[in-house]
Amino acid sequence: MTAATPAAGRTARGEPKLSVRGLRLEYAADGGRTTALHDLDLDVHEGEFVALVGPSGCGKSTLLKAVSGLVEKTAGSVVLDGERLEGVPEGVGLLFQNDALLPWRTAEDNIRFPLAVAGVAQAEQRRRIAELISAVGLTGFGGHYPRQLSGGMRKRVALARVLAADPGVFLMDEPFGPLDALTRERISADFLALWERVGKTVLFVTHDIDEAVTLADRVVVMSARPGRVIGEYDVDIPRPRAVEDVRFSDAFRRLRGRIARALHHRAEPTA
Amino acid sequence: MTSLRTPSERLATGGRELAAPDADMDDARTVPPGRRQGRGQGRGRGRYGRRHRVLLYAGRVAVGGLTLLLWQFASGRWVDPFFVSSPSDVAARLAALVRSGELWPHLLTTLAEFGAGLGIGTAGGIALGLAIAFSGLVGQWFHPYVMALYSLPRVALAPLFIVWFGIGLTSKVTMVATMVIFAVFYNVYEGIRSIDPDLLDMARAHRASFLRTLRWIVFPALTPWLLTALRLGVGLALIGAVIAELVGSSAGLGYYIKNSSNLLDITGVFAGLAVITAVAMTFDTLVGALSRYLLRYR
Numbered sequence: 001m002t003a004a005t006p007a008a009g010r011t012a013r014g015e016p017k018l019s020v021r022g023l024r025l026e027y028a029a030d031g032g033r034t035t036a037l038h039d040l041d042l043d044v045h046e047g048e049f050v051a052l053v054g055p056s057g058c059g060k061s062t063l064l065k066a067v068s069g070l071v072e073k074t075a076g077s078v079v080l081d082g083e084r085l086e087g088v089p090e091g092v093g094l095l096f097q098n099d100a101l102l103p104w105r106t107a108e109d110n111i112r113f114p115l116a117v118a119g120v121a122q123a124e125q126r127r128r129i130a131e132l133i134s135a136v137g138l139t140g141f142g143g144h145y146p147r148q149l150s151g152g153m154r155k156r157v158a159l160a161r162v163l164a165a166d167p168g169v170f171l172m173d174e175p176f177g178p179l180d181a182l183t184r185e186r187i188s189a190d191f192l193a194l195w196e197r198v199g200k201t202v203l204f205v206t207h208d209i210d211e212a213v214t215l216a217d218r219v220v221v222m223s224a225r226p227g228r229v230i231g232e233y234d235v236d237i238p239r240p241r242a243v244e245d246v247r248f249s250d251a252f253r254r255l256r257g258r259i260a261r262a263l264h265h266r267a268e269p270t271a
Numbered sequence: 272m273t274s275l276r277t278p279s280e281r282l283a284t285g286g287r288e289l290a291a292p293d294a295d296m297d298d299a300r301t302v303p304p305g306r307r308q309g310r311g312q313g314r315g316r317g318r319y320g321r322r323h324r325v326l327l328y329a330g331r332v333a334v335g336g337l338t339l340l341l342w343q344f345a346s347g348r349w350v351d352p353f354f355v356s357s358p359s360d361v362a363a364r365l366a367a368l369v370r371s372g373e374l375w376p377h378l379l380t381t382l383a384e385f386g387a388g389l390g391i392g393t394a395g396g397i398a399l400g401l402a403i404a405f406s407g408l409v410g411q412w413f414h415p416y417v418m419a420l421y422s423l424p425r426v427a428l429a430p431l432f433i434v435w436f437g438i439g440l441t442s443k444v445t446m447v448a449t450m451v452i453f454a455v456f457y458n459v460y461e462g463i464r465s466i467d468p469d470l471l472d473m474a475r476a477h478r479a480s481f482l483r484t485l486r487w488i489v490f491p492a493l494t495p496w497l498l499t500a501l502r503l504g505v506g507l508a509l510i511g512a513v514i515a516e517l518v519g520s521s522a523g524l525g526y527y528i529k530n531s532s533n534l535l536d537i538t539g540v541f542a543g544l545a546v547i548t549a550v551a552m553t554f555d556t557l558v559g560a561l562s563r564y565l566l567r568y569r
Contacts, residue, residue, distance in 0.1 A: 070472050094476045100469040104491040104568045113487060117479045145568045165477060 015082060016043035017201045018067070018169055023076035025059065025066055036062045038226035039076070044169070049195065049202045051212035053259065054222030060205040061097065063227065064171040067203070068094045080169065093167030095175045099158040101146040107157045108133070108142040114165035132160040137190060152183035159191065170202045176211070188215065189243035196240050209259050213237075214246050219255075221262050231262045356538040364542040378546060380523040384440060384512040385550075388447020389504055395448065396455025396500065401489075403456075404463040421453040426514050433519040443515040443523070450511035455500040462496030463489065498562045505554040509547060 025037040036059040044050045054060050065071045067078050069088035078085045080092065101110050108129050115125045133142050136156040146154055155175060162170060176184045176191075192215055195202065206212050212219045213235055221231040237251050246252050339358045346357035368374035403410035403417065429446055436442035466489065474484045516525025524543050531539025 065472075068476050070475060088475055088478055090478065092476075094473075096469050096473060098469060100467070100473040102470065102487065102491065104494070105487075113474075113479075114477050116487075117477050117483060147569060 017046040017048070017081065018042075018044040018203065019079040020063075020067065021077050021079070023063070023066060023078065024074045025062055025071065026074045035226035037066070038228045040222075040228050042220060042229060044201055044203050046201055047199045049204065049215060049217045051204045051206060051216035051219045052222060053206055053209055053212045053219060053263065054227060055224045055263065056207060058222045058224050059227030060207075060222060061173050064094060064173050064203065064205055068092050068171055070094075091168040093162040093165050093170050095158055095162050095170065095172040097173045097175070097177060099146070099154045101154055101157055101161075103146050106143050106145055107138060107149065107153075107160075110146070110157050111160045111164050113161060118165075128164060132163055135163065135194065136160045150183070151179050152187050155179065155187055156190075168201060170200055170204075172202065172204045174206050175204075177206070177208075185243055191215075192241060192243060209256055209263070210247060213252055213255055213259070214241065214243055219259055221259060231259075233259055353535075354537060356541050360538045361541045361545060364538050365545060368542065374546070376522055377524050377527045377543075378550075380440075381509075381512050381516070381525065381547075382550070384443035384447055384515070384523065385508050387440075388444045388511060389451055389508040391444065392448040392451025392508070393455050393497075393501065393504060396452045396457075397459050397497070399452065399456045400459025400463065404460050417453070417456065421457060425449050425453075426510070429515045429518040432515065438519040438521060443512055443520070446515040447508045447511040450507040451504040454503045454507055455497070458496040458500035458503075459493060462493040466492045494565050495562075498558060498565065501561075502555065502558050505558060506551060509551055513547060 020040060020042040023037055023040040023042075024035070026033050026035050028034075040063065042050075042052075042063075052060050052063070062071065066073055067085075069085065069092075080089055102113070105113075111129050111132055112125055115128060120128070129142070133139060136159050138153060138156050138160065141149060141153060146157065149157065158175070176187055179187065188211065204212070204215060209219075216235055219233045219235060220229055221233070222228065223230045233255060235255060237246060237249065247256075342355070343358045346352045346355055352360070365374075399417065403414055425446075428449060429442075432442040432445050432449075436445060470488050470492070471484065474488055479487070512523070513525035513528070516523040517529050520526040524547050528540050528543035531537075531543065
């Protein structure tokens with residue numbers, strides 16, 4: 001991947017991988033109707049890493065659930081690879097905010113789940129699981145139950161499970177949020193290295209501007225509820241990036257400041 | 272928190288549930304009773320070790336032994352043995368019942384009623400729980416009536432079952448199943464409602480079939496609830512079997528107790544009670560061992 005301006009690269013790539021148009025999401029609450037997302041438009045291109053930042057409760061997570069078909073859209077469309085999505089689509093992998101690991105299954109068997117669903121043969125399952133376990137740095141822990149693993153290791157299991165499904169698009173819902181700072185930095189670095197190698201399309205939700213700028217090609221800023229896009233920022237920091245150093249560069253600080261100002265000035269609730 | 276979703280929290284469109292955006296990370300969800308128990312036992316084993324276990328069991332044996340000694344001592348001194356018999360008389364009677372072989376038909380009859388009723392009640396309760404929990408609105412039509420039957424003192428149905436099914440095995444099995452089914456239903460239903468919605472969403476996001484979701488998520492999540500239900504069920508099933516035998520029967524431990532009571536043979540009543548207690552304790556221990564095996568992932 002080159003350090004050329006992502007905006008130019010995007011137009012060259014043509015049709016977006018994932019395209020959200022006029023997405024609206026309402027649900028009934030306390031006798032009235034609450035709008036979680038309001039006419040939201042968003043494009044993510046093949047191989048692009050897009051971070052979505054916004055204040056708590058702006059509907060970032062809901063957006064991911066709508067894209068992955070777990071909640072129903074009130075209006076609008078989601079198009080993946082030129083096809084309009086209805087229900088739960090194939091080729092979309094969702095990494096949950098809290099790992100969503102099965103506590104009664106070992107790490108290996110948790111990673112096995114998508115393979116079993118896909119009907120992969122036993123021998124092939126074992127081979128893939130061993131591969132994934134080593135890819136996410138969990139060698140030797142395959143037989144452990146989630147309870148016996150640290151928060152960071154559970155994240156790695158969840159990540160391996162999404163990788164096992166081999167989706168074209170990764171949807172990640174504040175995946176590293178609950179970890180302590182040190183673990184978080186380490187797992188972010190590992191994930192970034194993994195991603196820079198495989199180059200999958202990622203839509204990454206976070207409320208942490210630093211994390212967004214560190215990881216993404218493009219940062220999309222959302223307003224407070226009802227959520228809509230209020231700004232987009234290309235991240236012109238060359239790859240591969242070193243997670244622990246990126247934040248000391250001038251480019252990082254300038255961008256971080258611009259995004260923070262956008263969030264604070266325009267993301268206030270209008271109520 | 273997860274079990275308290277109201278219909279108003281559901282999405283207006285299509286009735287699918289909208290998980291709260293930015294849901295908190297708290298793990299403190301509704302904890303089934305079995306889980307608390309399992310954890311406590313696990314900790315106890317680890318923390319206190321062997322010396323604690325010796326003290327624990329020695330103390331238990333002492334409490335039981337002293338109670339029997341007090342009973343033995345009181346009988347004939349403070350209280351007329353005609354009314355309270357005595358441990359030695361009861362032991363002698365049990366030995367006689369075993370030697371003459373009179374015990375076995377009664378014990379086997381009660382065990383057959385207990386086993387068949389517990390099996391049918393458990394299977395029925397699981398089926399009913401799954402049906403009501405996963406059938407959406409239709410299930411909600413039936414739910415209040417099932418709960419009404421649950422709160423009915425079902426012991427009062429025993430005479431009805433005798434009229435309908437006679438004094439043989441059928442009426443007893445029906446009684447036992449009726450006792451068990453609601454306890455199992457209630458635990459299954461609550462267990463399903465308390466499943467982490469993220470796990471079910473995870474299965475849906477991977478496009479897993481309903482059967483695979485049952486096998487990988489619903490049944491494992493229900494295991495502690497089912498074990499609790501089974502533990503309750505063992506007690507309820509014995510109550511059901513003995514009550515039904517007291518109301519009308521020609522064999523079984525309840526019949527033996529009733530017959531002894533009619534003959535003012537208090538030693539016989541206590542001998543019957545002792546056997547029932549032994550059966551209950553045996554099955555409770557078995558369920559406990561099964562719990563520790565099935566929930567070892569904790």
